[in-house]
Amino acid sequence: DAGITQSPRHKVTETGTPVTLRCHQTENHRYMYWYRQDPGHGLRLIHYSYGVKDTDKGEVSDGYSVSRSKTEDFLLTLESATSSQTSVYFCAARGLDNSPLHFGNGTRLTVT
Amino acid sequence: QKEVEQDPGPLSVPEGAIVSLNCTYSNSAFQYFMWYRQYSRKGPELLMYTYSSGNKEDGRFTAQVDKSSKYISLFIRDSQPSDSATYLCAMSAWRGQGGSEKLVFGKGTKLTVNP
Numbered sequence: 552d553a554g555i556t557q558s559p560r561h562k563v564t565e566t567g568t569p570v571t572l573r574c575h576q577t578e579n580h581r582y583m584y585w586y587r588q589d590p591g592h593g594l595r596l597i598h599y600s601y602g603v604k605d606t607d608k609g610e611v612s613d614g615y616s617v618s619r620s621k622t623e624d625f626l627l628t629l630e631s632a633t634s635s636q637t638s639v640y641f642c643a644a645r646g647l648d649n650s651p652l653h654f655g656n657g658t659r660l661t662v663t
Numbered sequence: 664q665k666e667v668e669q670d671p672g673p674l675s676v677p678e679g680a681i682v683s684l685n686c687t688y689s690n691s692a693f694q695y696f697m698w699y700r701q702y703s704r705k706g707p708e709l710l711m712y713t714y715s716s717g718n719k720e721d722g723r724f725t726a727q728v729d730k731s732s733k734y735i736s737l738f739i740r741d742s743q744p745s746d747s748a749t750y751l752c753a754m755s756a757w758r759g760q761g762g763s764e765k766l767v768f769g770k771g772t773k774l775t776v777n778p
Contacts, residue, residue: 555706593770594707594751641706649757651697652766654706 554578555655563661570629574642583625584643632662669769682739686752693754698737701749742776749773
């Protein structure tokens with residue numbers, strides 16, 4: 552168990568509504584990441600954080616924002632959900648440079 | 664050319680077989696190499712983590728890195744039905760002290776081990 556918990560595990564929402572996914576870690580890791588995983592695309596980085604209030608964009612950041620007000624929590628917000636954001640979202644974390652990522656068990660989001 | 668290429672499979676083998684999973688890459692700056700196992704509806708789980716070329720063994724699993732050929736492999740000996748999962752390779756390069764990281768994942772190979 553990597554000490555990473557994602558909530559909710561499943562969510563169905565309507566197009567145009569805002570959605571917030573939560574990632575909580577208990578290992579005091581400095582770095583946290585949000586990925587989405589889609590068939591044919593694999594894991595794609597959305598946003599990451601390298602410390603409290605320090606975040607940066609990944610390769611598929613459009614339509615997403617993040618916040619990290621505490622070391623243990625990293626929130627991903629879909630400002631106005633679209634059907635193309637239907638996906639499985641994974642949070643990951645690591646403590647040190649050069650150490651591998653550890654993942655949570657994902658949030659399955661469906662936008663109708 | 665994609666930075667990381669991984670055959671998606673699916674790969675189906677009988678129980679007890681030796682399984683070989685592979686990735687090729689194009690960026691010679693990659694220094695750290697990882698294999699993750701992902702069961703259905705679960706997050707990727709780190710299996711092996713290696714630095715530079717050579718072999719690393721952990722139980723029935725062996726990770727092999729050949730930097731000269733830009734090729735990494737994961738071998739599973741005496742495969743079991745519980746090894747049925749998708750296996751993702753990943754590799755990273757760090758741009759100097761305090762610098763940023765480039766981390767790339769393969770798209771995964773789906774393995775089924777039949778009893």
